[in-house]
Amino acid sequence: MPRTAIVTGGGTGIGRAVARRLAADGLDVVITGRRKQVLEQTAEELGVRAVAFDASDVAAIEAALPALPGQVDVLVNNAGGNIARHRPAPAEGDLAGLRDLWAAQLESNLISAVLTTSALTPRLAVGGRVISxxxxxxxxxxxxxxxxxxxxxxxxTWTGDLAFELGGRGVTVNAIAPGYIEDTEFFGAGGPGTERRTWLIDQTANGRPGRPEDVADTVAFLASPEAGNITAQVIHVNGGAFRGR
Ligand SMILES: NC(=O)c1ccc[n+]([C@@H]2O[C@H](COP(=O)([O-])OP(=O)(O)OC[C@H]3O[C@@H](n4cnc5c(N)ncnc54)[C@H](OP(=O)(O)O)[C@@H]3O)[C@@H](O)[C@H]2O)c1
Structure with missing residues (x-):
């Protein structure tokens, strides 16, 4: 039986590259996301399976569970993004708008991973992997x-806590912290713009943008048997930009 993987937000960008890499490594991969059409097109191109659901919506997760693998060897919590890039900033003093923005950021980037992982925890294989x-x-x-x-x-921070909760079952839990990654929908159509792109690349030690495959390769390593003693870590895949200049 091939190992199974679920990649949330697998229809585009980093998640798509992760799904491609894990499928190439022989895993049986399911990609998820909200836009059914985007997801199904990617699934067809990669030869993986698509299950559409909003990872921050409890009812949607529960409805999707029957379509997801009964045993999960690798769960990649990739769904998320910077909501602030896709809506106007709340005006000064607009507390309701500010609250909505913060709630949306937390739902998209944190609660989505917490809910999806919790829903699938009973299905995590011994020796399984949770990678966010x-x-x-x-x-x-x-x-x-x-x-x-x-x-x-x-x-x-949650990644570290979860590593201790699941460690007794042989499950490792890690996060990857990318820097600027090109060829994603993260910055919207047209990317970050020339000036911002130059600034982002200038932050790195190696003078190049990140690629979705940089993250996918790291996921593949963390998913491998060789990474079995690596847990509760945040792996920085950002050309050293983490240190700042
Ligand atoms: N690109 C970068 O420079 C960069 C840098 C650091 C970290 N990251 C992180 O990398 C991850 C992947 O982003 P990306 O750069 O590959 O951008 P992307 O192309 O926009 O991919 C994000 C994916 O997540 C899905 N998604 C978002 N919210 C979701 C939800 N609630 N439920 C299910 N799916 C959801 C989106 O599909 P739907 O809209 O169809 O749901 C989309 O396919 C994100 O967590 C992002 O924060 C990106």
């Missing part, structure tokens, strides 16, 4: 009022 995609922003902070970075910081 955090961010350099969880260490360095983010613009847009800081909610995205705070949500990713919480994801990193």
């Amino acid at each position: 995609i955090g961010s350099i922003a969880g260490a360095r902070g983010s613009g847009g009022g800081g909610a995205y970075g705070a949500a990713k910081a919480a994801l990193h």
Whole structure:
């Protein structure tokens, strides 16, 4: 029986590259996401299975459970993004707008992973892997009022706690903190813009943007038997930008 993997947000960007890599490594992969059409197109291209659901919606997760594998060897909590990039900032003094933005960032980047993992914990195989995609922003902070970075910081902290909860079952739990990764929908159509892109690359020690495959390769290693004693870690895949300049 091949090992199974679930990659949330697997229809685009980093998740798509992770799904491609795990499938190439022989795993039976399911990708998830909210946009059914995007998901199904990617699934067809990669030869993996698609199950559409919103990872931050309890009813949607519960409804999807019967379609998900009965045993999960690798769970990749990749769904998320910086909500602030896709909506106007709340005006000064707009506490209701501010609350909505913070709640949306936490739901997208933290609660989605917590709910999906909790729903699938009974199905995690002995020796299983939970790998969450955090961010350099969880260490360095983010613009847009800081909610995205705070949500990713919480994801990193939860990763450590969960490692101790699941360690007795032989499950490792780690996070990956990417820096700027090209070829994703993270920055919306057109990417971050030339000036911002140059600034992001200037932060790195190696002078290059990250690629979805950089993250996928790290996921593949963490999912491998060789990484069995690595748990409760945040692995920085950001060309050293984590240290700042
Ligand atoms: N690109 C970067 O520079 C960068 C840097 C650091 C960290 N990250 C993190 O990397 C992860 C992947 O992002 P990406 O860069 O690959 O951007 P992306 O192309 O926008 O991918 C995000 C994916 O997550 C899915 N998604 C978002 N919210 C979801 C939800 N509630 N339920 C289910 N699926 C959901 C999206 O699909 P639907 O819209 O169809 O649901 C999309 O396929 C994110 O967690 C992001 O925060 C990215």
